[in-house]
Amino acid sequence: MTLRAVPAGTLVPGRSKLVKRTMIHAYAPTNDANEVTKEDFYGKLQDVAEQIHKHDMLIITGDMNA
Numbered sequence: 001m002t003l004r005a006v007p008a009g010t011l012v013p014g015r016s017k018l019v020k021r022t023m024i025h026a027y028a029p030t031n032d033a034n035e036v037t038k039e040d041f042y043g044k045l046q047d048v049a050e051q052i053h054k055h056d057m058l059i060i061t062g063d064m065n066a
Contacts, residue, residue: 021057024048028064 026045029037045060052058 019057020053021059022052023059023061026060026062026064028062 024045026041029041049058049060
């Protein structure tokens with residue numbers, strides 16, 4: 001399983017500064033998966049999310065209710 005964040009920049013209307021946004025799209029393991037697989041997935045997701053600068057916009061999408 002590989003998770004990676006894809007950064008993108010966008011100008012916010014009415015402001016002169018650039019706001020960086022990062023989107024993470026992921027599919028969580030199903031309830032049938034073993035606990036190690038689930039913990040590994042959410043651990044990796046957290047690791048990737050923590051790499052994003054705290055002032056950047058972070059959007060996480062996907063199927064987290066599998």
